[in-house]
Amino acid sequence: MxxxxxxxxxxxxxxxxxxxxxxxxxxxxxxxxxxxxxxxxxxxxGLTFGFGFIVDPDLNSRFNIGDTLIPYQPTDPYYRAILVGLLNSLRVMITGIILAFFLGIIIGLGRLSNNWLVQKMATVYVETIRNTPLLLQLFFWYFAVFLKFPKIDDPLILFRSIFLSNQGIYIPFPLANVQTLSAIIALLLGGIIAFFIWQRQTQVIIQQGVTGKFYNIALIVIGLLSILIIFLGLDWQFPIYDSQIKRIQDGLNLSPEFATLLTGLTIYTAGFIAEVVRSGIQSVSKGQWEAAEALGLNSSLVMRLVIFPQALWVMIPPLTSEFLNLVKNSSLAVAIGYNDIYAISNTISNQTGKSVEMLLIVMVTYLVFNLIISSGMNWLNRTVQLKEK
CATH class of the missing domain: 1.20.5 (Single alpha-helices involved in coiled-coils or other helix-helix interfaces)
Structure with a gap:
């Protein structure tokens, strides 16, 4: 059939x-x-759709930008202004992600501390930061902190080299010359050598159960040499207050808007990252702690070799979301007058009437940023997963 x-x-x-x-x-x-x-x-x-106005040399941007990492004049074409905004956004995003990550780890470990005071302080920090709007926090840092610094003619001086005023924070910064480049190369080489020594030490601890005094001494020596290179090798340029013109010259100037946005994003995102770190560490079973301690490992080695690697499996996906949130939240810069890609795009759209084109540029910009972060974190997530044999 x-x-x-x-x-x-x-x-x-x-x-x-x-x-x-x-x-x-x-x-x-x-x-x-x-x-x-x-x-x-x-x-x-009676409008036309197109992006030709961006590179048209006859169309000038006609507006000033306070924070610029590259030379810029109001007579420059629009693409130059967009590039300035793009670099300003990247400066906040990259620095904010790094600072928020390390601060979040510290606060997260503080919530797990056996010290009552440290644990309560970390808890108060997390509960306060996570339960207040980011925009409100930005307004607090801007109007209640950075704009309340002394005037430029009487700045607050810290450690004889850091100047605080209502026109920004002035800090020492290395000059771009051969000496600084050589010092940076030396620091990078030292970091690479220290990484391989640290990996070798980890293998010795796992295989033999001893830390190895030679590796500890080598890491300490590299650390001390790195500190010497930072302080003596880099060609530092220190800010100087000129009493005649009542201005601070040289050094790196962090405008109140940039400092506000970076501080607000860092502190706000670190509160969420701290909970990710805490939950990731607590997800590791108690038996792993007991087994590691039974092998004679001290608390720092237990955290470094046993607990934290396993916690990463749980931490990386939510960490990715927090990094992406920081990138998107950086668009709140327009509320405090920081000239990022979003704020500059708004100004250009108002001048040219090309609101749809500029909106697409902003959307694509944030999309590309987030896709790059997501791809990097997904790659990291795959590398830390257990490989089944």
Whole structure:
């Protein structure tokens, strides 16, 4: 007997393909409708869609930018202003992610501390920061802290080299010359050597159960040499207050807007990262702690070799979300007047009427930033997963 052929509408494989085709077709139709409406609206308003105005040398930006990492003049084309905003955003995002990560680890470990005072202080920090709006915190740091610093003609001086005023924070910064470049290369080489020594020490501890005095001494020597290179090798430029013109010269100037945004994002995101760290460490079973201690490892080695590597499996996915949130929250810079990519795009759209084009540029910019972070964190997540044999 010949088997009865199943109708295609009852074949699950064919039905799944048909459903996917219908979904994709619906999305394409909706996109075509939206695009058609956009084109018609532009035509009715007498506008044109295009990005040529960005590189047009005859169109000048015509506005000043306070924070610039590269030379910029109001007579520059719009692409120059967009590039300045892009670099300003990257400066906040990269620095904020690094600072928030390390501060979050410290606060997270503080919540697990056996010291009652440290634990309560960390708990108060987390509960306060996580339960107040970020925008409110930014306003606090801006209006109640950084703008309340002394005036520029009477700045607050810390350690004879850090100047605090309502026009910004001035700190020492290395000059861009051969001496500084050589010192940075030496620091990088020292860091690479220390990493391999640290890896070798970890293998010795796992295989032989001893820390190895030679490795400890080598790491200490590299650490001391690195400190000497930082203080003596780098060609530091110290800020100087000129009493005649009542200005602070040289050094690195961190504007109140930049300092506010960086401080607010760091402290706010660190509160969430601290909970990620705490929950990740607590997810490791108690038996792992007891087994590691039974081998004679001290508390620092237990955390470094046993607990923290296992906690990373749990921590990395939510850490990725917190890093992405910091990138997106940086767009609140417009509230305090910091010239990031979002704020500059708003100004350009107001001048040119190219609001749709500038909105697309901002959307693509944040999308690319987040995709890069997500890809990097996903790669890190794969590297720390257990490899089954």
């Amino acid at each position: 010949n088997a009865e052929k199943t109708p295609f509408w009852r074949d699950s494989r064919i039905v799944k393909v048909i459903i996917q085709i219908l979904v994709v077709s619906t999305i394409l139709v909706l996109m075509a409708i939206f695009w058609n409406n956009l084109v018609n609206n532009f035509r009715q308003l």
